[in-house]
Amino acid sequence: MKRKEEIIRRAVEVFEQKGVSGSSFEDIAEAVGIKREGLYYYFRDRAAILVEITLEPSRNLLKGLQDILETNQSSEAKLRLALENHLDRFDPNYLEMAVALREHHIYETNEEMEILRQVWKQYSDLWIKLIREGQASGSFQSSQNPKLVAYGVLGMCNWLSRWYDPGKDIPVTEVIDTYFSMILNGISR
Amino acid sequence: MKRKEEIIRRAVEVFEQKGVSGSSFEDIAEAVGIKREGLYYYFRDRAAILVEITLEPSRNLLKGLQDILETNQSSEAKLRLALENHLDRFDPNYLEMAVALREHHIYETNEEMEILRQVWKQYSDLWIKLIREGQASGSFQSSQNPKLVAYGVLGMCNWLSRWYDPGKDIPVTEVIDTYFSMILNGISR
Numbered sequence: 001m002k003r004k005e006e007i008i009r010r011a012v013e014v015f016e017q018k019g020v021s022g023s024s025f026e027d028i029a030e031a032v033g034i035k036r037e038g039l040y041y042y043f044r045d046r047a048a049i050l051v052e053i054t055l056e057p058s059r060n061l062l063k064g065l066q067d068i069l070e071t072n073q074s075s076e077a078k079l080r081l082a083l084e085n086h087l088d089r090f091d092p093n094y095l096e097m098a099v100a101l102r103e104h105h106i107y108e109t110n111e112e113m114e115i116l117r118q119v120w121k122q123y124s125d126l127w128i129k130l131i132r133e134g135q136a137s138g139s140f141q142s143s144q145n146p147k148l149v150a151y152g153v154l155g156m157c158n159w160l161s162r163w164y165d166p167g168k169d170i171p172v173t174e175v176i177d178t179y180f181s182m183i184l185n186g187i188s189r
Numbered sequence: 190m191k192r193k194e195e196i197i198r199r200a201v202e203v204f205e206q207k208g209v210s211g212s213s214f215e216d217i218a219e220a221v222g223i224k225r226e227g228l229y230y231y232f233r234d235r236a237a238i239l240v241e242i243t244l245e246p247s248r249n250l251l252k253g254l255q256d257i258l259e260t261n262q263s264s265e266a267k268l269r270l271a272l273e274n275h276l277d278r279f280d281p282n283y284l285e286m287a288v289a290l291r292e293h294h295i296y297e298t299n300e301e302m303e304i305l306r307q308v309w310k311q312y313s314d315l316w317i318k319l320i321r322e323g324q325a326s327g328s329f330q331s332s333q334n335p336k337l338v339a340y341g342v343l344g345m346c347n348w349l350s351r352w353y354d355p356g357k358d359i360p361v362t363e364v365i366d367t368y369f370s371m372i373l374n375g376i377s378r
Contacts, residue, residue, distance in 0.1 A: 076377070131376070140376045145359060148367045149376055151352055152345040159344025170334060178337045186375035187320070187329045187338055188265070 004042050004052075007032050011049045051116055058119045061089060065126045075134030080180050082130060086157050087176050124154060153183055193231050193241075196221050200238045209239065240305055247308045250278060254315045264323030269369050271319060275346050276365050313343060342372055 010031040014023045025046050029039040043049045064085035068078050127150035134140035140149075156179055166172060199220040203212045214235050218228040232238045253274035257267050316339035323329035329338075345368055355361060 134376075138378060141370075141378045144367050144371065144376060145363065148359060148364060149371065151348060152368055152371055155345040155348025156341040157344070159340060159347060163340055170337060174334065175337060178333050179341060181330075182333065182338065182341055182375065183371070184375045184377045186371065186373045187323075187333060188373045189327060189330050 007039065007042055008049070008053055012053060015050075015053075047113065051113060055116055055119070057089060058116060058123070061086065062119055062123045062126070065123060065130075069126060069130060069133075075130065075137055075139040076184060078130055079134070079183065080176075082127070083153075083157070083176050083180055083183075087160070087172055087179075124150060127151075127154060153179075156183075196228065196231055197238070197242055201242060204239075204242075209235075236302065240302060244305055244308070246278060247305060247312070250275065251308055251312045251315070254312060254319075258315060258319060258322075264319065264326055264328040265373065267319055268323070268372065269365075271316070272342075272346070272365050272369055272372075276349070276361055276368075313339060316340075316343060342368075345372075 007028070011028045014027050014031050017023075018027065023046070025039065026036055028046070028049065029036045032039065043052070065082055068081045068085060071078070073081075128146050131140060131146040131149045135142040135144075135146060160175070163169075164175070196217070200217045203216050203220050206212075207216065212235070214228065215225055217235070217238065218225045221228065232241070254271055257270045257274060260267070262270075317335050320329060320335040320338045324331040324333075324335060349364070352358075353364070
């Protein structure tokens with residue numbers, strides 16, 4: 001499977017450099033240094049490569065959140081851990097996740113992506129559950145729509161894929177601290 | 190210019206249905222009911238159509254925020270108005286803005302989009318300014334990085350393009366109320 005891993009690594013680089021819509025199957029073959037026909041041995045098309053890139057980190061993200069929700073901690077503590085679970089992945093898996101999030105739309109007409117979309121659906125449903133539990137236990141305000149809150153938090157976090165560069169920007173730990181305090185207590189003094 | 194407007198309207202429909210990366214110049218010509226050559230009379234390529242679609246609403250968004258920042262109100266009031274300015278546009282201009290935001294990445298390798306990117310840069314810089322002024326006046330907590338806060342807010346709002354359907358979902362006014370209260374005071378009870 002070493003060859004397949006190398007293809008994935010090169011594909012991520014190509015997608016990052018040229019964007020998914022600007023990268024052809026041929027570009028990836030060329031970057032790997034094999035012929036188009038050789039690449040077909042491993043992947044049917046560009047979309048299959050994208051699924052391979054994004055499915056594992058997405059499943060890890062989901063698994064991480066599931067584990068957090070199964071613990072016996074306060075909702076505040078779970079929120080903090082859930083933010084860490086989400087945002088820490090921008091560090092080691094930055095490239096993959098950035099590609100996955102930025103190029104999200106390409107999946108919309110592609111049936112093969114259904115499994116990936118289901119993972120994401122489960123993931124955002126778990127976020128709604130986290131908020132709902134916090135409201136039920138009296139930790140969070142119950143007047144706010146849990147779906148709106150959850151999607152607001154996911155929006156804050158996922159938007160990092162549009163502007164955040166872990167090498168140059170603010171450390172991830174500061175992002176986590178700030179977003180945790182913002183979400184919990186707001187920005188008002 | 191009526192013909193040009195019709196092309197834009199059809200192009201938005203095509204982009205919405207098939208996604209930008211799945212829509213060709215020919216698809217748009219076909220939807221308008223003219224030949225590819227006829228479409229060239231109005232637009233050089235697909236990217237030129239996208240600029241035409243997104244530039245005006247983006248400039249309106251920027252102008253709206255500039256006007257708000259020039260008033261003499263409290264930072265809380267400006268935050269509220271800035272959210273309204275941003276989110277109200279999901280209603281009448283939903284299609285255009287959804288296309289613009291979702292397909293953002295396509296601009297990244299296209300030089301023609303530079304002008305649009307500058308409008309967006311000015312817009313997010315103004316958001317940072319709004320937060321910074323609120324911190325300076327003592328309305329907002331000064332311990333939070335203004336850029337992180339501003340991008341967090343923009344992330345919450347822009348993420349709507351991924352999930353929000355103004356026809357079926359929660360009313361925009363509720364989104365504005367909830368996000369305003371979340372940003373200002375958080376979700377903690």
